Amino acid sequence: MAATAQAQRKVPLGRRLSDLALPIFTAVLMIFLFAPIAVMIIFSFNDPAGRQNITWQGFTLRNYIDLWGRSQITTPMIVSLAIAALSTIVATAFGTMIALALTRYQFRGRGMTNLFIFIPMTAPEIILGASLLTLWVSFGVERGFFTILASHIMFCISFVVVTVRARLAGFNRSLEEAGMDLYANGWTTFWKVTFPIIFPGVLSAALLAFALSIDDYVITLFSAGSTVTFPLWVFGVSRLGIPPEVNVLGTLIFLLAVVFIVVQLGMQRRERRAAEARA
Amino acid sequence: MRSLGRRITPALLLLPGGAWLIAFFAIPMAFMLVISLQTGTFDTGYQLTWNFAIYPEVIAEYWDLYVRSFIFAILTTFITLAVGYPVAYFIAFRGGRFKNILLLLVILPFFVSFVIRTLNWRMILSDNGIVFGPLKDIGLLPPDFHFLATPASVVFGLTYNFLPFMILPLYVALEKIDRRLIEAATDLYASRATAFWRITFVLSLPGVFAGSLLVFIPAMGDFITAEVIGAGNPQVFMVGNIIQRKFLDSLDYPSASALAFVLVAAVMILIAIYARVVGSERLTS
Numbered sequence: 001m002a003a004t005a006q007a008q009r010k011v012p013l014g015r016r017l018s019d020l021a022l023p024i025f026t027a028v029l030m031i032f033l034f035a036p037i038a039v040m041i042i043f044s045f046n047d048p049a050g051r052q053n054i055t056w057q058g059f060t061l062r063n064y065i066d067l068w069g070r071s072q073i074t075t076p077m078i079v080s081l082a083i084a085a086l087s088t089i090v091a092t093a094f095g096t097m098i099a100l101a102l103t104r105y106q107f108r109g110r111g112m113t114n115l116f117i118f119i120p121m122t123a124p125e126i127i128l129g130a131s132l133l134t135l136w137v138s139f140g141v142e143r144g145f146f147t148i149l150a151s152h153i154m155f156c157i158s159f160v161v162v163t164v165r166a167r168l169a170g171f172n173r174s175l176e177e178a179g180m181d182l183y184a185n186g187w188t189t190f191w192k193v194t195f196p197i198i199f200p201g202v203l204s205a206a207l208l209a210f211a212l213s214i215d216d217y218v219i220t221l222f223s224a225g226s227t228v229t230f231p232l233w234v235f236g237v238s239r240l241g242i243p244p245e246v247n248v249l250g251t252l253i254f255l256l257a258v259v260f261i262v263v264q265l266g267m268q269r270r271e272r273r274a275a276e277a278r279a
Numbered sequence: 280m281r282s283l284g285r286r287i288t289p290a291l292l293l294l295p296g297g298a299w300l301i302a303f304f305a306i307p308m309a310f311m312l313v314i315s316l317q318t319g320t321f322d323t324g325y326q327l328t329w330n331f332a333i334y335p336e337v338i339a340e341y342w343d344l345y346v347r348s349f350i351f352a353i354l355t356t357f358i359t360l361a362v363g364y365p366v367a368y369f370i371a372f373r374g375g376r377f378k379n380i381l382l383l384l385v386i387l388p389f390f391v392s393f394v395i396r397t398l399n400w401r402m403i404l405s406d407n408g409i410v411f412g413p414l415k416d417i418g419l420l421p422p423d424f425h426f427l428a429t430p431a432s433v434v435f436g437l438t439y440n441f442l443p444f445m446i447l448p449l450y451v452a453l454e455k456i457d458r459r460l461i462e463a464a465t466d467l468y469a470s471r472a473t474a475f476w477r478i479t480f481v482l483s484l485p486g487v488f489a490g491s492l493l494v495f496i497p498a499m500g501d502f503i504t505a506e507v508i509g510a511g512n513p514q515v516f517m518v519g520n521i522i523q524r525k526f527l528d529s530l531d532y533p534s535a536s537a538l539a540f541v542l543v544a545a546v547m548i549l550i551a552i553y554a555r556v557v558g559s560e561r562l563t564s
Contacts (some may be wrong), residue, residue, distance in 0.1 A: 022369040026381070029366050033442070034398035039409070040391065043402075055412075078539045094296030101292035113293065120304050123493070124500025125384065126519045130526055130539045131307035134314045137532060154303035157296050215392050217503065222526065231394045238398045252397040257390035261383060 037254060044247035045097025063244040066082070073245055076233035079145065083229065084213040087152035091204040094153070095160025096198075103168040121158045128155060129222030137224065143225030151223045152216065156209035163208055288303065289326040315536035325533060333537045341538060345545060348517040351430070352498035356435040356491045359445040362438070363490070366524060367449035368479075371456075386443050393440060397507045400436060401427060404508070428512035436508035437498050452486025453479070488557055492550065499546055518542055 049059035067073060101107075102114065120128060132151050134142050146212050173259040175197070195202075217231040224232060315333060317325040329346075370381045388396065403410055406425045414420045426432050456479060464474040502519030509515040518538060525535035 022373065026366045028368045029362065032386055032439070033385065035469075036396045036403065036439075037388045037391055039403055040395060043399075054399050055407075055409075078475055094299060097292040098296045100291040105289035105292075107286075107289045113297070115307075116297075116300065120300065120497055124497055124519070124542070126500045126502060127539055127543055128304065130522060131311040132303060134310040134532065134536060135303070135307040138310050138314065150303050153299060157300060161296075207463055211390065215396050217392075218469075219376065221523075231392055234392065234394050234398070242398050242402055246395060246398070250391050254391045257387065257547055261387070265379070265383075 014269075028229050040247045040250045041254070043242070044244060044251045046244055046247075048241075048244060059163050063248045067245055067248055070245075073233070073249075076228045076230045077249070079227060080109050080214050080230035083145070083152055084210050085238055086149055087213045088209045091153045091156035091160050091188045092202060095157045095204055095205060095209075097165050099164035099168055100159070103165055103171075115225045117158050117161050120155055121162070125155075125218040127177045129219040132219070133222040142225055144227045147223040147225070148220055148227060148229065151219050155216070155219060156212055159208050159212060160205040163205035164198060164201045171197060285443065311536045311539060314532050315534075315540055316442050317533045319533075321530040321532070324477040324494060331531070332531060334541065337537045338541055338556070341518060344516060344518045344521060344539070347430075347515075348499055348519070348542075349545075349549075351434055351437060351517060352495050352501075354434050354447075355441060355498045356437045356495045358434070359442050359450075359494050360487065360491060363442055363445040363449055364487075367453055369484075371450050371453035382447075385446055389443055394503070397436060397503060400439065401507050401510070402497070404432065404435075412496050427508060428515060429512040430515050433505050433515045433517070435511045436504035440501075440504065441498055445490040448489040449483060449486040450491060452483045452489075454480045492553075496546055496550075500542060 042056075044063055045059050045061065046056060046063065047058040098113075098117065102110065102117075129151070130146070132154075133143075135141075136147055141147060171194075176189055176193050179193040180186075182190065216229075217230060217235065220229055220232060228236070230249075234249075237243055238246055313327060314325070316327060316329050316331065318330045319325040365413070366385070370378055370385075374381050402408055404426050405411070406427065407415070411420060411424060411426065415422055415424065460478050461474050463533045465471070469477065499517075500519050501515060502523050505511075505515050505517050505520050519542075522535055522538050522542070523537050525531045525538065
């Protein structure tokens with residue numbers, strides 16, 4: 001009797017332990033993932049004695065107040081934002097068009113096109129950057145804002161194609177046919193029927209392009225010349241230690257991402273509820 | 280008329296983006312190949328002399344860097360797989376309604392610029408930083424202990440930076456698995472371990488395949504980690520560091536281009552072997 005009771009208890013106990021192992025491991029990994037973020041946030045409030053922002057000296061909000069209006073900080077920020085905005089617009093338009101062509105039409109060389117779109121995403125960044133440098137050098141193109149822009153549009157296109165294509169895959173063609181039956185021409189059907197349906201996909205593709213562009217260091221480095229983007233500036237000023245203003249800007253970007261994700265989650269939930277209500 | 284439209288529309292849709300990719304991805308590759316075959320110096324100018332001898336030269340000179348890059352990248356791939364698999368498994372099978380939140384938490388740190396993240400790791404792991412400083416003070420570590428600038432530190436940094444590229448495809452593959460297959464296995468008296476290795480793991484192999492490529496390829500070409508966490512120590516340099524220096528500091532374009540091409544070729548050969556061994560057709564279909 002006692003033996004069976006023990007056996008009964010023993011199995012769940014072993015199970016319970018192994019059931020605990022996974023969540024604990026996941027929690028530890030999360031701590032690992034967030035460690036540099038936590039340090040970044042904490043040290044953005046540090047009051048360092050010199051440039052060496054390595055040990056905790058004391059709490060201050062000065063780093064957040066001093067930041068604004070210093071052109072050596074704001075200029076790279078503006079350059080990065082401008083490049084990210086422009087490359088997002090162009091890459092999203094071009095990439096969405098390619099995604100439409102790949103999902104809607106049967107044509108010769110479709111497989112090759114798919115492969116060709118896929119390669120820039122998987123190639124090591126240094127290869128993309130270095131080969132672009134050889135292009136600029138060969139043509140004697142002065143490197144700067146526009147060479148960076150061209151390179152960012154290039155590497156964003158593939159990511160846009162993949163993101164929009166995922167949305168188009170589950171698309172119900174009969175809606176478009178209904179539009180056509182009601183004598184809408186192809187153009188009207190696209191803007192009134194197709195585009196509103198794929199819009200969430202296009203939006204997430206655009207956000208991905210923006211995030212990739214504003215964070216890019218490697219490809220930018222090879223096409224920048226004397227132009228300084230935000231990641232290049234960060235790298236340049238942090239040779240010895242990280243100045244507090246780098247952590248301040250990192251913290252602000254992180255906050256922006258969090259706010260943004262919370263809003264998107266809310267939107268998703270609303271969309272799901274609406275879909276459930278309709279069903 | 281309509282059939283003509285159907286034939287022309289895809290071409291028109293492909294044209295701007297396709298032309299952009301050809302102009303700024305395919306053509307630059309061709310230029311890099313041509314430049315690798317030039318000789319000369321930056322001051323006197325480079326002429327195309329079809330100098331194929333540069334390839335054996337750079338391979339001989341930088342062979343150990345290719346080997347080191349390979350070792351770092353393969354270690355990173357195995358560690359991210361070993362660490363990422365349990366997490367992806369937990370989220371996919373036991374995440375419940377927190378699945379999306381957990382997945383978001385995995386990628387959230389990566390919304391901060393990777394330059395800033397890597398710089399903060401350098402600070403955390405510095406000789407007298409917030410981790411090793413206290414450990415040295417209480418005598419758990421010798422005072423001259425250092426972690427930065429060691430091979431282990433570079434692999435550590437690579438692992439951190441590429442972990443989500445492993446976790447996400449693993450999660451996608453695990454999430455798709457039909458749970459009834461696992462139930463069937465346990466109903467047939469397979470132990471939990473057997474059911475895992477014979478069913479779950481096998482069905483997640485496409486994720487393992489995709490994840491290991493997504494980690495291995497960029498890790499092989501990385502140079503920032505060795506620059507920052509490796510503290511620019513030439514002893515831990517990867518081939519990317521040499522390519523970057525030759526292109527941007529010494530302006531030795533021909534040998535830099537040759538090094539880059541050898542890297543591309545090496546990566547492609549390794550992927551081909553890997554796909555052969557794993558049988559990518561069986562996995563992706």
